[in-house]
Amino acid sequence: MSVKVKPGGKILGIILVLGGIYAAKVFWWDKRPQQARASAEIGKVKLPDAPEASLSKDAVMLPLPGTEEAMNGGTKISWRIMAWNSQFPLMYANGGANTTKGSLLDKAKLQLEIVRQDDCNKSIADMVKFAQEYKNNPNAPGVFASFMGDGMPMFFAALVKELEPLGPDYQPIAFYTMGKSYGEDKLMGPIDWQRDPNNAIGKTVSCVLRDGDMNILVKWAGDNGLRVNPDETTYDRNAINLIAANDFLDAANKYITGYKESRKLVVDGKKLSQDTTVGVDAVSTWTPGDVNIAQKRGGLVNIASTKEYSAQMPNITITIKKFAYDHRTDMENLIMALSQAGDQVRSFNEAKAFAADVSAKVYNEQDGAYWLKYYNGVEEKDAQGLKVHLGGSMAYNLADAANMFGLGKDGIDRYKIVYNTFGDILVKMYPELVPAYPVYSKVVDKSFITSVVSNHPELLEGSVMKEEYAGEITKEVSSKSYEIQFETGSAQIRKVSYPVLDEILQSAVVAEGLKLGVYGHTDNVGNDQSNMLLSEERATAVKTYLQSKGLSSSRVEAKGYGATKPIADNDNAAGRAKNRRVQIVLGN
């Protein structure tokens, strides 16, 4: 340094250099022309071409939105979502991270900003903050957030408590569902769990505790009559044990890396001071966790997924009650736009690919082809040569969403059943963390979708997603024997058993992708022929009851086996009581 500058001058120099770099970045680098995607051709008329299109043959594809940001002066909404393919309708309807010209939401006069937020707690914090702001400033932009439906009891429990001080108007409500997980969330385990679920006893599953993916495990275990040890610090050899992971990717990585941990033994409900070391036998995760497992290590197959439990994980959108009621027209227009988008995405490959491209832009990750591939779901060979199904999501049209909330033909409120099923599980397993969860009718507001359904029958044109059921169950996912009481010697179900039947119904509603088998069995008292007949009649009685509650007849198969398949000794009363049973099987 030959130039003599005083320290003051030097500091000024440093500030000038930094300022110069910053200015160059803002005024030159960011302003330089960058390649943008060519805008789509407008006005092409196309007929439905997607497999299982929801729109009929004479429907026309809407022109794809442009890439230019819309300035329609409509209500501003900021929407928090995680990187999840069930949001294809939102991507299509918005045209980009911000509403673009000619998109469905532009036509609905809304200015929407989609913000990726993978951290659910952060989204909850944003929602609380919005409620506070909205109370002070009615012009504050709305904040929406979308979560997985089976996790809502926990999120609502947290939110309701946080928002209590602001008064009843500022409580959170769920008002719509735009899609669902359809295979991408799963329990992956060793292949012998498929053959006999009892092989899972004494094994471990790594997952995020109290998360939707863990729910798949808990449901599968429950449907098979297996216990799950809720405590992640102990090991119970008579139950399925959990290994806590940070997030769904960490859950997969724990299996990939061969992670081990030491746990306190539990015998007969007592913690011993003895330690045992456990590894990871199975994983509950979702895409790309399943892809990572398949590619990096392999050796696990899908035991159960949201393809089978297809009503379990709808994408549920929430906001603050007061905002929704203050903007009723906007809310209904939004629902109309999203449901139309669902039909377009479901019916036209080009629209679906467009939604995938927007996803890549909004999530700022991978490319459109990637998101499209795992929206559709793929069968791939894993690192050990096993075949695994990876990914799988589904966009909803209005009829699907109506179906989810019990506004469809069969009248089954699927979401109510899902919400209560997994809320109850949460409270049962973790009473100290979640002592109670909000009542369904308090947090789910059907008024918006009901109004759209009744005022716009034309939007119900898109057909409901249809599950195809096998003629006969050949592959069991779960099987459990229930004690259902009948009047002696007849197929008349006693009233005390109705709660048991309702439990079976709820389990079947969540597992909408599977056929339900009702198999009657008797003990060996009396002659074989009359036993056979009685067991058939009793199975049919159960089927009739379930059908009266809304299950379609193609979904339930009823069979009687008489005394041909005993599970216990018929020589004593206790054994005979065990053999008089109804076996409930979910399979395809």
Added chain:
Amino acid sequence: MQRLRQFFEPLRILNKRTLTLLIVTEVLLALVAWQLTGGGLIPTPAKVMAALGHIIQMPDFADNLFASLALTIKGMGISIVIALLISYLSIVPVFQPFARFVIKCRYLTLTGLIFLFTLLTQNGHQLKLSLLIFGIVPFFVTSLLSVIDNIHAQEFELCTTLRMNSWKSLWEVVIVGRLDQVFEVMRQNFAIAWLMITSVEGLSMSEGGLGVMLIRANKYVQLDVVFGTLVIIFIIGLLFDYLLGALRHWLFPYTKLTVRR
């Protein structure tokens, strides 16, 4: 032999050329060991280098780099101002307890505080910045206070002899006299800021950043990209280390007088 022995002799100061040679040799040995033991899920140096070339050519790399650097420099700048204010005021007894409390904040983690900070800030950028500042300031203050604590009593006595009042002494001895140490404190604690970058950038991914690149690559277990990004973060860290040291010597040439070499 003589030369080899000097490598293992305590207190021996090597000349620059020998030292460079030693560093290069040790780095090469480490890389060779890594190359030989790597494989399977652990990427080898060759793969990491390939990934590094690939990362640098990504169209959004410059933006991500700048986002992280801008955030860090902004955070460091604001933090050092706040930390200096707290440290200088700690000399005044009434502010002493507050400064002590700030130091103890080092033991807080961000986990529970994210919710609070979200409610207090306007947007994602502010949230990231405030969390970063909250993370760095206690470390800055800790180092600055230890600098102040280590001032010789003689210096204050000299000020008294020169008939300065206590405010003037504070200015001469603590503020002007220790200005060069501020750069040293920043240099030593820059690592903390760099360490936090991943955790805060994950909270608001819309602006991108090196932390976001890291999180994204980690999601797909692309370990070569992860390691490549880590190498970039490491190199920039070293660069800043050097830069802050050089700045200190350039701004305060007298600091070179007290160093052993």
